[in-house]
Amino acid sequence: MPPPIGFVSTREDAAARVAYLFSETVLSVQPNLKAAPVVGFQHALDRMVHDNVRGIVAERGTLPSVYSVRYNADPFLTAVEELGKTTFLSITAASSTLSAAITHLAKLAKFPVVVHVSMSRDFADFSEITCLRHLGFTLIQSFSLREAQDLAIASHLLAIRTGKGVIHFFHQPEGEETPIPFEDFNQIDKIFDRNALVNRGTEGSRVANKVYWNGAADVVAEKPAMEEAAEEKANGKQANGNVDLTTVNYNTAGLFQATEAVFDLMRAAVGRTYKAFDYHGAGNAETALLILGSSAQNFITTIGHAGWGDIYSKVGVITVRVYRPWSAEKLLAVIPRSVKRLGVLEQVHRQTTKWGPVLLDVISSLNNDLSIAAAIPVVVGYQLGYLDSKTIHKALRGIIQNIQSETPIQNLLVGGRASHDVDPEYHLTQPELETAYSKMLYNIFGDRLSILNALDRDNTGIPQTITSNPEYGFGTYLAKEERKKELMSKLQVAINENAFTNQETNDLVSRWLLLNSEDSSKLSEVGAKVISKLESDRSEIASELLNDKALILGTSSWIIGSDAWSYDLGTSGVHNVIASGKNVNVLIIDSQPYTGRSAEDSSRRKKDIGLYAMNYSNSYVASIAVYSSYTQALQAFIEADKFTGPSIITAYLPYNEETDSALTVLQETKKAVDSGYWPLYRWDPRPDESGLPNFQLDSQALKKELKNFLERENHLSQVARRVPVFDENVAGSYGSKLRMQQRKKAKDAYSKLLEGLTGPPLTILFASDGGTAENLAKRLQRRAKGRGLGAVVMAMDDFPVEDLGAEENLVIVTSTAGQGEFPQNGRNFWDAVKSSADLDLTSVKYAVFGLGDSHYWPRKQDKVYYNKPSKDLYHRLEILGAKRMVELGLGNSQDPDGYQTAYPVWETELWKALGVDGIGAAVDEPPPLTNEDIKIQSNYLRGTLIEGLNDESTGAISASDSQVAKFHGAYLQDDRDIREQRKASGLEPAYFFMIRVRMPAGVSTPAQWLAIDQIADDKGNHTFKITTRGTFQLHGVIKKKLKPAIKAINVALLDTIAACGDANRNLLCAGVPYNNALHKELAAYARGISEHLLPTMTAYHEIWLTDDNDEKKLVAGNAVVDFEPLYGAAYLPRKLKIAIAVPPYNEVDIFAHDVGLIAIVDDGGKLTGFNVVAGGGMGTTHNDKTTYPRTGSILGYVKKEDVVVVCEKVMLVQRDNGDRKDRKHARLQYTIDYMGLDVFRQKVEELLGFKFEEARAFRFESNIDQFGWVKDERGLNHFTMFVENGRIEDTPEFRMKTGLREIALAMKAGAEFRLTGNQHVILSNIAEEDMPEVKRLLAEYKIDNLQYSGLRLSSSACVAFPTCGVAMAESERYLPIFISKLESYLEELGLRHDSVVMRMTGCPNGCTRPWLAEIAMVGKAYGVYNLMLGGGYVGQRLNKLYRSAVNEEQALQLLKPLFKRWALEREEGEHFGDFLIRAGVIKPTLDGKNFHDDIAEEDEE
């Protein structure tokens, strides 16, 4: 019977009406009619819509909208989408729809959304509510029709005032209740002023935690509840008392306080009091029952009627109104002091954890107050089954008997399991602790759940050891996948042949097939329909297909295992699952209690599977703890199931024994989570809006490793930038590349492993920085396999030390790095071996070969560094009990054949020891690939660059392609600052490219400058460098951006051809700012020579300048073989560098290049020709005295018109005579010394057909730049500016890059930039009238500053760290600091303005020509340099080693007294280098060949 007009008679109607009034939009979720055949809220909503009832919060003039959405149409997703349009949203739903929507609900909780939930009518399952307890909603329960109306209003007020979600739930009894009038508007008006609503509307309604309510009094009342940050914001209240547009984030305590405040308001309006907990019963009760369930009222009534002597006369009942936030304080307050026993009755149908959620809440609450905890020693949990009023007595008696017994049973089921099952007997159903998680999975996925490594079902008969390993589960998955493929093709055939009798079946099956790759929950929805259609389809094929029901439904596939799997991660099946990328979920349960964990862990290093998986960037990863947050665990399971790809969930369940008490498990979990030892998080590798993987921290503290990982991930995406802003492309592309790459690697590693397991095992571990030891180890493996051994090889650090004891034969090959240190990829291994006391190697046989250099650190006291790692390891293994197979082998770079002198002897001994010396000597060993091979095989510099660039599996390209790429101007590098960190987390180095531009004579138009500036921003690391070859160099260009960058450079009418590689490099030419005509002519020669010696390289165009849709890739056509008339297919033995100088200035360092052209100008200032210098070169190798720098030798004079052909012929002689066997000796400098200068000159002259003339006289004054303004012969102005070490960048203090961009924009036609060989810039051709503007900009950006010390102005440094791959020490980042440390001292000596040429490099390759400086520091190891002194000021004389291997302090101590002597003793105009020689401090190096002679510090043997 319907209620009278103006009345409601069901709780659902009452709540629905309130929802309508307090919302702009109501979403009514239509229940699953099978589960709940009731219309629910809909009826009342329909009426209000029909009657055009105006709402309270809807904007004036609009009516609230009501939408109904079906329960299986992802209704809560609709709600999330609605947030973008609606501020005040409510949802009415049946409780059965909630748990599937948990991920959406997590979002809704942050907005003022109210969800009115009606529990299932007959036998409600309150776990549908308790599973939401960690989402952040306030959860309010109402117990009567009246209460439903009041608390519905309260819920909306609370949501509006806090900006957060509220769930209002109640049990709707069968049938009608006594009707009550509609809600009273007068009462509502008393407590709710709709004019106080703020900040609503479309804009910003997506902002979480916003303030929507401007009831100033309330805000003040709640102020203590706000979190600090919010408080600060709230302080931004405006003078009129309005809160300014802001957000407030309530913490739990604050939310609870706000809830109570709203209850207070309700009392003021309606006169009824509501509290978080109610107690019913005697004040002297000794037993209290806290009940969450639909029969609570029955219990209260029964107890209320108890007489004296009844077993439950001293029993009280507690009900929960505010379930979240849970207030321990309020709960304890309602329990009478007399209570000694507390029963907790929970109506949860599917109890997954051993203890019910409310019991856990109660236990932790009691623990809050130890005096109360002591007073109530007995706390017993019960599962509340179905009870009706008739059986309640019996049930109550059972409950009390149990709780009063000596040893009460936990977890008794009281009542029937279903509504028809009214048997009041109680059952013992105690879920095992262990099964908590698998039960949860079953509850979530039901029939869809497939536990791949389950022991039951068809797996019987297979030993447990197999089924309990992940490989087994993975195998099952693969088999299943095969079967699914078969099924799909069957279905496809059936559709094609129209085999179904019913067209609808056909349609559904097609839909199912289309869906297939999508998430499994959707699949199951459609799958269920397919099955029901198939069942009614009478075709033959249909009944056949029904055999595969499970496959059609789509499964959620899980492998469940223990943390034991994390000990051998690298080789375990977990690793295979991750690497496979398959849609398999892995659940790993860690049961080790937090307390006492370290004792057990010390010997075995357990790896963090979650972190490991995150590094792969292809897996969903979560860390959960069911006794900390059930909801979070639930969310993780649902998300893992939805994620297409591997999911790895690590789950915490700490216990020592099954009988551990609830409190112990709770406390252990709490400690682990709170300390950050077991953080709760969820990680979705798919990038979110910010381009980063989605990381959701669900607990407070994070352990260090995880924090580091996350910080690194941030860093990673910023690698290519100096300004810390996220770059989506960088982050995104790294993710996908890594994923692919890791997969490939994992597979390779695995197959290699299998391949190797044939003969007796031999494990070869190497540590190597430069690759020598690595190559040797790999060669050893090949040779071992040739002898039938099952040999595997890997870097030391990739080997789990804890497995070392299981090895049979172990061989270590390690080189020596730093000062007697292990190379980078052996350090962790060594640390572990060194420090683990209980590593038992008694069954291991071992051999060690070391590579070192006995002269690397020549001083006597440094002899200990020689081959130190191999020696240390050799002894350590012995101490750990390993049996030596052969004596330690020591390879020494100083031996006649380097390490190859000692190695063969050692290897022969090794074969003997292994008993394979007689076997298969003829090992087929490919000769090592040399640079010469690479060039020749590259098909005119194509290599496999195109394929390499398209390979997204790695940020790098192959080693041989890297050689080829150099000819194209691109150089593979990585960020060495983070190399180690990345390695530690299993990532490849952060690869990127350096690009060098070919720009003969270093002349750049303003437009070209702007283009480079832009490319650095868009595609590089936001800086660029002026190089010592007077050109631009860009850094940090990731592979994906390489082609666009090179294209853009070409668009700017520049290119990168042969900017690196074995060909003629960029033509360096003096800047000559004072003589325009001369500069013009020289620059034209520079361009002419460059063009003439340019490789034709059609590959360049093909690779970089084509579009993706260019049909023909090979410009010359596949059939036509390229032709390099000057170079041939092998190009030059090494690079060739040519420079042009104009006396009296030698800023290009003319004697440092393979070919130097000294311009000879007649008295009229006209260029006549050049003195040609050849054989200069700076590249050397530390401690290899066959290498040395060399100053160029003068060949003679040629007329200017012959200069191009002269360069060509010099190059050809070098091409045909240079050493192609040993790259260290391949430069022209060695060719000339080897041939003799005269023979060389003669060969060139033969090719020329004429002879060099006698060299003309010339004189150099300096080899530094002439800074400042100068006017040329036409009256145009030129400004040489100081660019420290050539780096163009913006720093907060000095915005040089911006300044120069402004200037480039302001420059008029004809003006240009000239880049100098000392890495500085000349602003050229500035007309008089443009001077004010240029000067203004120079001043504004402080670029005109030349007030530096003479030392700084004369200094230069190469790039070195972090990008140069061969750098041994810092250079560009360090020289400025080092100079600062000298400057104040120089000032004291009065030497501030004296020019001293000082150069630094990170290695002996000599990029900034250190060997010609008066002072040089050449990197030897990190923080250690060789100090060179005595170079000639004008670049005419090499310096010499003064002290090897000095650190900063030593260098300063050595230099200071020498400066002092110079200041006191120098002759007029005498330069520092010359003085040191005159004073006998250092011997002059007059010829490269004497570079290593007469050094002040001899080897102390």
Ligand SMILES: Cc1cc2nc3c(=O)[nH]c(=O)nc-3n(C[C@H](O)[C@H](O)[C@H](O)COP(=O)(O)O)c2cc1C
């Ligand atoms: C930066 C650096 C530091 C070195 N320090 C030592 C040393 O302290 N003791 C030693 O015996 N050899 C030292 N060497 C020599 C190397 O061990 C030797 O060159 C070896 O062949 C390099 O092998 P790799 O390419 O596998 O790294 C050093 C080499 C370099 C480049």
Ligand code: SF4
């Ligand atoms: S000198 Fe060495 S460290 Fe410096 S940039 Fe050149 S190769 Fe790198």
